[in-house]
Amino acid sequence: MSTKKTQAMQETPQEETQAKASAARHSRTAKPAPKPAVQAVIFIGASSISMMVAEDRPEGLRVLDVLTQPLELVYDFFLSGSISRDTADRCVQVVRGYNELLDEYRRAGEVTVRLLATNVLLDVEGLDLFVNRLQISCGLHLEVMDDGEMTRLIYLHMQSMPRKYEDLVRRRLLVLHVGPGNTRLLLCERGRITYYANYRLGAHRTSAAVGAADPGSPENEYLLVREQIRSLVEQMRHDAEESVSGEPEALVVYGPDFHRLHSPLVEQERISLQTLAELTDEVAAMPLSQRMEKFGEDYATVRALLPTMAIYLAVAREFSPRSILLPADEYSHAFLRSLMPSQRDTQGLEDEVIHFSVLLAGRYHVDRGHSQQVRRLSCSLFDQLQSLHRLTRHDRLLLKVAAILHEVGTYVSSKRHHKHSQYIILNSEIFGLSRRDIEIVGLLARYHRRGEPNEDERSYAELDLDNRLRVQKLAAIL
Structure with missing residues (x-):
């Protein structure tokens, strides 16, 4: 190799100094890779209280810790219909202890915590007091799972x-x-x-x-x-x-x-x-x-x-x-993983809800072409009016189901078929929907004609304000 080429390939001391300075500036300005978000789920089950802590990584959840403590919660409310004071005290003690253990993870960054309870608690007397006590004592809001959440979890297990x-x-x-x-x-x-x-x-x-x-x-x-x-x-x-x-x-x-x-x-x-x-x-x-x-x-x-x-x-x-x-499979671990905040993708489940609703409509000989047209137009209006109604993706799903099922009542009679539709819907099981969801779908079918939602209808009057507004908006679109 010639001397000229060798010199051309070598850096001068000044160039070398500039390169090092540039690298130093780059290292100071380059952002470090973000730490994986830490999530935790605490589940109050029928016979135990469990907690799972995990990192949400791009490749999936990485479980950091799993804890379980026995608690005989079920016999209280299956025998007496309520939760005894001793059981409630023990429940608060365990949940508070779990939440304090999470402080160690909180020192490194924010931790998203979800507190849930088995759906059998829905029938318990004084549930609001129990939820309020956990909120005050532990600083966590308790979500009591409904049938819709349970069917989602069963669906996730079946997908594996x-x-x-x-x-x-x-x-x-x-x-x-x-x-x-x-x-x-x-x-x-x-x-x-x-x-x-x-x-x-x-x-x-x-x-x-x-x-x-x-x-x-x-x-x-x-x-x-x-x-x-x-x-x-x-x-x-x-x-x-x-x-x-x-x-x-x-x-x-x-x-x-x-x-x-x-x-x-x-x-x-x-x-x-x-x-x-x-x-x-x-x-x-x-x-x-x-x-x-x-x-x-x-x-x-x-x-x-x-x-x-x-x-x-x-x-x-x-x-x-x-x-x-x-x-x-380790059911309890898979169950806790599926409750994590990041594991709530429901697109597949929504497809099953629609598929099941179409099957139900078929049993009552609903005009498929008409229901598809109503569904298409309703969803179009829902999307175009999003800035006005501010409803959610789940509300859109309920509107779809109501559009598919709103005329099942014609199987009984074309006269007052909207009331027959509500009755059939309320007495049907729709996979993936909770009891409250089914009540809302029934009300949408009831009010898809000229009538407006009013408190003379008992099932409408029993809804809270948010759900009454939801019914009014969706019924207007349908």
């Missing part, structure tokens, strides 16, 4: 199935979720939800009723459990007779209490009806003390195990699936 059970995705699957106070039954066909029903039949609700009867022996306990659940399980079969004909490919069972005890009971994820019956008989033969020793869980969780398994078995016998699927 294709990755593990590809052979079942396109088949007819019956999904059974046994919660503390309610049981939900869904039929999935080709990956879409085509049937949904919700029953006041839950593991802890049944356990409390049986415990109040003082069974005395394991044999009597199992007898009382079966008697307690029999009529509602028969009702499930009757209600689903038209929609669920023939044998489903599989019955997929979910339940918080059973999943915590999954491994000690069974290692396989797919079992036969006979195996489920044998497992249920095995648990039923154990005294409660022996179950607690075997499973190492708290009293309320172990006590709810037999009702959970009895419901699984009774439903399986009614519908005769070819196999029973017991997903072994």
